[in-house]
Amino acid sequence: MSQRLGTSVARKEDPALLSGRGRYADDLPVPAGTLHAHVIRSPHPHADIVSIDPAEALAKDGVWAVITGDDIRKISDPFLVALKSPIHQWSLAVDRVRFAGEPVALVVAESRYLAEDAAELVQIEYAPLEAIVDPVAACKPSAPILHPDAKTNEVSVRKFAYGDTKSAFERADRIVKLTVDFHRLSFTPMECFVAVAQYNPANDSYDCMANFQGPFSTHPVMARALRVPGPKMRLRIPPDSGGSFGIKLSVFPYVVLAALAAKITGRPVKWVEDRAEHLLAASSGPNRVTEIEAAVTKDGKILGLKMDQLEDYGAFLRAPMPGPLYRMHGAVTGGYDVPNIDVINRVVLTNKMPASLIRGFGGPQLYLALERLVQRIAIELGLDHLEVIKRNLVPPEKFPYHAAAGSLYDSGDYPRAVETAIGGGRLDYLKKRRDEARAAGRKYGIGFAVVVEPAMSNMGYLSTLLTPEARDKAGPKNGATSMVTVNLDPLGAVSVTADVTVQGQGHETVLAQIVAEQLGLTPGDVDVTLEMDTAKDQWSIAAGTYSCRFTPGTAVAAHMAASQIAAKLKGIAAKQLNVLPDDVELVGGRIRSRSNPDNAVSFSRIAGTSHWSPVMLPDGMAPVISETGVWNPPELAPPSGDDRINTSFTYGFVFDMCGIEIDPITYQVKVDRYVSMHDAGKILNPMIADGQIRGAFAQGVAAALYEEFVTNEEGAFLTGTFADYLVPTVSEIPEVEIIHQETPSPFTPLGAKGLAEGNCMSVPACIANAIADALGVKDVQLPATPRRIHALMAQHGGVR
Amino acid sequence: MRRVNKDQRVRISLTLNGRKMSADAEPRMLLSDFLRHSLGATGTHVGCEHGVCGCCTVQIDGTAVRSCLTLAMQAEGREVTTVESLAGPGGKLNKLQQAFQNHHALQCGFCTPGILMSFTDYLARNPKPTEEELRDVLGGHICRCTGYAGIMAALKEAAGLTNANEPTGAKS
Known part of the structure; x- marks a missing residue:
């Protein structure tokens, strides 16, 4: 089987993981004498902490400490927040709790069992306060305020105007409006959080280990909270991690908490989160209420858009929030050529668990609103939904395309992708199924969704949150630097380290493919080590695995590092082969003359030269032992003075189409057929690429039909087990037919784009559109559970 | 007792x-x-x-x-x-493990040991299951990474419902 880049090379990761030889955070050895921590959490969504009495717990054998907010505020600072607003969060609640599940105290004992026992003996008195959970109500003057110093729950409002939206709305034949509510959920990885920390008083330094996922822009946040310079907050990340999907960024407050506990107790401290804690308090995607309207001509052309997005981040604004509201900002017009758009972005805080990173990161919220609107345009104008889509797609001749709000779409042929997807009898099949079902009195609908899928975030995108004046004062923020190092060992073996965190995406395999390709080796010849150590590995603030940065970022850095090594090895070989460097090629483990392939030497001999025989290097060449590829594409510019921002580096395209039927007895939404078209440029490993698409698809289905964090009006959390929070099993995930189109990105040497988040963005919108089509309704609240579908049908007279 | x-x-x-x-x-x-x-x-x-x-x-x-x-x-x-017992001498993957690799039936690998142990038991008791039966048993496990398609393909191969020489995990 071919091992080339672009082929389905089997994963190097698999044999260890299939044999129980993975090395996940809780598998790794800890120092002798390590203590174990248990977090005591608030039962109240909003309350003042009146008193904490640890005496009885401390009297128990084996209990070392009960740490409270009062203890940690003396030796740490609140986490840095992107917004200049007095929203202070420490690693434990200080004075007040603001969501049910908020950490209030940490019990540290000789075993986890003991710590949990002792936790029951800690007496905590609360004075409950009124809680606010609805984001719209939280903006009203009468609402209880979460952070009194901020004086409001609506802590940020920014208005953006691109083009001439006012005249677009004046020129329009019709205005189409919709309010869309995107719910809370989390893609709960199977492995929960783990943090281990040691403190060394001799040099006031911390040595931590956690299944953190990045972005490493959060490392300074941790170091600042601990009041140490970055190098004194060493963070190690294990070689394996049991999934993340954005969620494991949010281990960072617990890394700081474990570090403080280590300082207080003088012993290493380990904390392993359990599932109940994870569901209750780890992280949620933000819920968003979007009021969206389009100015359209009678033939369905969108002249302009207005969006008012109110995003609910829960009790605190943890770094890098409010990312989801701004990550899509430059691409807010999606796949459509709309030059005029006004956007209002509003951030609100409520008494719910803090929101943070989650796969799709702002895309699901945006596209549910935008794609539902496009379907409504078709309905209100009496046009075909697909025709309205086609009429507005960015035309292929406009690439690279400057979107209204600043994104620079690198490449694509959207109309061709749509034609391919609906071709092959696929759309005809859905129409036939719909006609048959409707003729028999059943509820069947067809949905479409168009998604532009961004990858590799511009580190400056979040500064769009600030006014241009504030940005000028603070200085520009932009770019995203990726780094990979390729090493040559004395026997000429090749090894690689990279600035990613492992979560299951197959980076080890793809990096080996990329490096092998440049060096004339096979992926099996290249060893890749991806555990991370901030004290010794290469990293920038952009490091980590999130926002699909691997393919447009780290993969390119690997290609660069390997190319640098290859060029130098050619120089070394040229001298030994008595040819010019241009005549040298690396093929099949040999380095040889192109013009006379018999004039050859083994790769390992040349690769080992710098270790053993620098005398044999060409004049002036430094030893070639290690090369780091550093990649920072110039397209990632800071926000402009008029608030345009190229939020991401590459932009893939997804077009989804599905048919769904409502079960007349159970009111379940059943997916009859689902087609997903992807253009992610060049595909590096088709098997891994499709694996990412299938994973995102399943999570998209989960968001559309099953998963929801439910908090009642009083602020109590109701979905704290896997019996209440419905993660789909195999029976709930329909088949998906994946189709690829490859329009290479002109901005990267590999031509490849990210593709692992698109279906998290497209599936909720596509299924919601299909439900709207099936039931003829305007408002479709997700997840579309049987209870909600029944209510919709009762309201519209569809219940038998 | x-x-x-x-x-x-x-x-x-x-x-x-x-x-x-x-x-x-x-x-x-x-x-x-x-x-x-x-x-x-x-x-x-x-x-x-x-x-x-x-x-x-x-x-x-x-x-x-x-x-x-x-x-x-x-x-x-x-x-x-x-799960540590499954591979043969020298770490050679057994038929079920190999089917998982063939069909990209794992990503992060965290849920995988449990699934392997369920099916090592199940396939020993029911060596000729139907696809529906495999699906039923897999329903006792949550995988967050793969969307299950690769796992089903691997199980079908291990149960002899498909040919081992035709990996289908990456395709549908």
């Missing part, structure tokens, strides 16, 4: 993957914790600790069980088999 005091640490002995092993533990200790932290068999993972996700599945006397819902003491004197 052995009687113990709840506060008294006890010696628990069992056979793990063919080797007799023992360690001291509190009577309340979960089998999952005992295997991982007392015996060092960290291939068994803990995903929910309430018996839903299936990550912690091991076999006791050949029957698949949730080790997070089992006390270590319940395995006293019995044969416990975990």
